Amino acid sequence: MSAEKSVTGEKTEKGFVAKALRWMIDNKPDLLFAIIRNTRPNLVMPGDGPVFITRFRDVQEALQRPEIFNVPYGPMMDPSVGPFMLSRDDTVLNQRDKGIMLSLIQRKDMQDVRKIVARLTEEAVAPQLDKREIDVVATISRNVPMRLTGEYFGFPGPDLETMLRWSKATQLDMFHNGDRDPDIHQANIEAGAEMKQYLADWIPQCRDRLHANPDGDDILCRLLKSNFPDEIEFDEQRIATNIMGTLVGGGETTSQALVQILEQLFKRPEHLEGAIAAAKADDDDLLYRYCWEALRFDPINPFVVRNCVQDYKIASGTFRRAKIKAGKTVLVSTRSAMRDSRELPAAGDFCIDRPAYHYMHMGYGMHTCLGDQVSRVQLPEITKRLLKLPGIRLVRGIDPKDKPFPESFIIGFDIPPS
Ligand code: HEM
Numbered sequence: 001m002s003a004e005k006s007v008t009g010e011k012t013e014k015g016f017v018a019k020a021l022r023w024m025i026d027n028k029p030d031l032l033f034a035i036i037r038n039t040r041p042n043l044v045m046p047g048d049g050p051v052f053i054t055r056f057r058d059v060q061e062a063l064q065r066p067e068i069f070n071v072p073y074g075p076m077m078d079p080s081v082g083p084f085m086l087s088r089d090d091t092v093l094n095q096r097d098k099g100i101m102l103s104l105i106q107r108k109d110m111q112d113v114r115k116i117v118a119r120l121t122e123e124a125v126a127p128q129l130d131k132r133e134i135d136v137v138a139t140i141s142r143n144v145p146m147r148l149t150g151e152y153f154g155f156p157g158p159d160l161e162t163m164l165r166w167s168k169a170t171q172l173d174m175f176h177n178g179d180r181d182p183d184i185h186q187a188n189i190e191a192g193a194e195m196k197q198y199l200a201d202w203i204p205q206c207r208d209r210l211h212a213n214p215d216g217d218d219i220l221c222r223l224l225k226s227n228f229p230d231e232i233e234f235d236e237q238r239i240a241t242n243i244m245g246t247l248v249g250g251g252e253t254t255s256q257a258l259v260q261i262l263e264q265l266f267k268r269p270e271h272l273e274g275a276i277a278a279a280k281a282d283d284d285d286l287l288y289r290y291c292w293e294a295l296r297f298d299p300i301n302p303f304v305v306r307n308c309v310q311d312y313k314i315a316s317g318t319f320r321r322a323k324i325k326a327g328k329t330v331l332v333s334t335r336s337a338m339r340d341s342r343e344l345p346a347a348g349d350f351c352i353d354r355p356a357y358h359y360m361h362m363g364y365g366m367h368t369c370l371g372d373q374v375s376r377v378q379l380p381e382i383t384k385r386l387l388k389l390p391g392i393r394l395v396r397g398i399d400p401k402d403k404p405f406p407e408s409f410i411i412g413f414d415i416p417p418s
Pocket residue numbers: 071085086087098245246247248249250251253254257300304305361362363364366367368369370371372374375379
């Protein structure tokens with residue numbers, strides 16, 4: 001994205017086309033992507049309009065070429081959290097920081113993550129039981145991930161309200177400010193400055209606590225216990241940026257995914273029944289399958305955005321090949337890829353036996369989500385706790401006016417037997 005144009009190229013003389021495209025992306029994304037996928041799957045719009053990449057194989061190809069298709073997030077991330085793995089492609093910074101973080105977020109932790117999420121969800125639900133209704137967004141989908149950021153990643157922040165403000169301000173600018181609204185950008189910069197200030201006190205406190213008691217074992221503690229040689233330049237600033245990244249990455253994304261999963265299940269009573277049965281049987285793997293499949297019908301993003309930095313021919317050697325010129329904005333549609341019937345059998349049907357690689361909710365390739373494993377546990381576990389509520393029903397779903405994040409999602413239930 002350049003500073004002058006939005007992802008759909010709104011400022012061109014063909015602005016009406018851009019507006020129509022944007023309307024379709026916001027309101028009928030699956031229809032738009034189906035048309036593109038089945039006619040011109042790698043659609044290069046003229047002028048400063050974008051390129052759409054819509055088929056499963058081509059989306060994989062684009063996201064495996066970080067040297068050609070660069071992430072566009074630097075201008076929003078750098079002034080806020082500083083240089084970050086998601087704002088750099090194929091660099092020392094990206095390789096080193098992601099490598100270190102991945103080595104510390106261990107798969108064996110996931111049992112504990114599940115227990116923490118279960119407890120946090122129960123604690124959030126308990127005070128609401130008498131009311132027979134819960135606003136999932138106000139009480140659970142935002143609060144639980146933020147509190148997990150405190151307990152597992154080691155970044156509790158001064159209070160929940162501030163954490164939620166930081167989470168929203170950073171997410172809005174970094175991923176949803178295609179029009180470059182200066183107020184949204186400023187709020188992100190201020191959130192970054194506040195987080196840095198908080199961590200400038202918090203990190204030395206954690207270090208002191210570790211000296212007194214080396215048992216601390218959250219991700220920040222593990223970073224502080226590690227000895228990184230000066231030569232690799234992974235200093236305290238890097239630690240702070242990566243810890244901030246866990247808040248930026250894991251807050252609104254999880255909240256949005258959770259309510260969109262629930263909404264899709266409520267739209268399909270027979271599958272809701274199956275998911276409730278899986279919840280009651282504590283079948284965590286099956287519930288994960290229900291969640292990931294439900295999210296396929298309304299993923300949190302229509303695409304991930306990339307800047308093409310070298311002329312490139314996508315799908316070379318096929319009839320759908322297309323030349324993409326350096327300077328083009330490229331909309332790599334993971335949403336469309338997950339509906340591509342050339343790769344996914346019965347792509348329009350709700351199927352819980354799809355292989356994991358069919359899902360691109362957490363991105364693909366070099367920038368695949370750092371919180372992938374955590375999310376595979378967190379989302380199904382919260383969903384499970386909610387589906388276990390007796391007589392669970394939808395009272396009010398997502399308000400379509402709430403863009404980009406759902407602000408309310410109300411479920412009802414019967415009072416559980418004491
Ligand atoms: C349901 C929840 C989540 C969803 C849907 C999600 C989605 C994504 C996606 C699609 C990307 C790739 C973006 C791109 O390629 O442009 C990504 C990257 C990332 N996510 Fe998540 N995420 C979630 C939760 C989390 C959590 C809990 C964390 C906490 C660690 C996190 C941290 C990150 C980081 C640091 C990256 C950048 C990875 C890199 O550049 O290599 N995310 N996420």
